[in-house]
Amino acid sequence: MSIFEIFLYILLITTSIVLYRVIKGPSLFDRIVGINAIGTKTILMIVVISYVFERPSFLDIALLYAILNFIGSIVISIYIERGGVTE
Incomplete structure (x- = not known):
């Protein structure tokens, strides 16, 4: 069992x-906060898998997922601050 497998577990x-x-x-x-943490851990898993399988294209996917995670956090925060959908 390699260090990467231990890290993924x-x-x-x-x-x-x-x-x-x-x-x-x-x-x-x-x-x-929990959903954000899960998103961050998923990004870490993608980066480790990218390193293990030597696939640099996975890093682009991880970066895209990080951007979507950040935008989702901002959208949810704005939604909560305003108290719902406003017309």
Whole structure:
């Protein structure tokens, strides 16, 4: 078992712990932070897989996913701040 496999298993375990917090979170903000953490851990997994399989094109996918994760966080924050959809 290589160090990369161990790292991926640790990421999967921590992601499952965060997923529990997203499902059972006491507040909406805990759930949003949990979803952001899952997105960040997914990006880390893609980067590690890119390194292991020597596929630099996966880094582009990870960068795109990071941008979408950031934009999603901004959109959800604006939605919560305004109290819903405004016309």
